[in-house]
Amino acid sequence: MPAILLAVALLFQETPPAAPPHAMPGEEAVEPYAVRPGNLGARAFEGDAMAQAFHGQDGIHRIVDGFVRRNFADPVTGPVFANHDQVRLKRTIFEQFCAIxxxxxxxxxxxxxxAHKDLGIQQADMNRLVENLQAAMADEGVSFSAQNRFLSKLAPMRGQVVER
Ligand code: HEM
Known part of the structure; x- marks a missing residue:
């Protein structure tokens, strides 16, 4: 086969999905794992002030662990989260928060x-989830002003999450 045809054929070849960047052992596979900036749901902050206010990736890990644990244990949000992959959630929510x-x-x-299709999420679930996030951020000692700046990035996602 001429080189140019070979190059075109390779270009259009089905490529298997790349391994997730930070997949955790025991995590269920959900495809695709592609990083698409549009999936983030918000524009990231500029500069490093917000990353510092959340105590860097270590602080964000602690917040996400507390947030996810609370959402699973909570009587309002718990039934929505039950039977979902907590290992993957901790990874993807960490990635999302860290990127924003x-x-x-x-x-x-x-x-x-x-991600939230057919979960039947109501406004009361959303309110409680925000309270659980506030508690996790407060545990980490994030200032109220930084908490509120972060929550204002999440608030516009409500329309994609809550079913009316
Ligand atoms: C702005 C608010 C919210 C944000 C930023 C958010 C963020 C996320 C992210 C990043 C994922 C993982 C997507 C993936 O792994 O591909 C996810 C999944 C999920 N979220 Fe949310 N979420 C929000 C609101 C809610 C609410 C209010 C509930 C219910 C109380 C909820 C329940 C779930 C569940 C059950 C999953 C797992 C879905 C699955 O396993 O297929 N989320 N969310």
Missing amino acids: LNAGCSYSGRDMKA
Whole structure:
């Protein structure tokens, strides 16, 4: 086969999905793992002030662990989260928060509409989830002004998450 044809054939070849960048052992596979900036759901902050306010990736890990643990244990949000992959959630929510806070990560999860499709999420679930996030951020000692700046990035995603 001439080289040019070979190059074109290779270009259009089906490529297997790349391994997720930070997949955790025991995580269920959800395809695709491609990093698409549009999936993040918000524009990232500029500069490093917000990353510092959240105590860098270590602080964001602690916040996400507390946030996810609370959401699973909570009587309002718990039934929505039950039977979902907590290992993957901790990874993808960490990636999303870290990317929005401009703390040096890429988000490899689904867009917010696809991730929450058919979950039957109501406004009361959303309110409680925000309270659980506030509690996790307060545990980490994040200032109220930084908490509110971050929450204002998440608020516009409501329309993709809550079913009316
Ligand atoms: C702005 C608010 C929210 C944000 C930023 C958010 C973020 C995320 C992210 C990043 C994922 C992972 C997507 C992936 O792994 O591909 C996810 C999945 C999920 N979220 Fe949310 N979420 C929000 C609101 C909610 C609410 C209010 C609930 C219910 C109380 C909820 C329940 C879930 C569940 C159950 C999953 C797992 C879906 C699955 O396993 O297929 N989320 N969310």
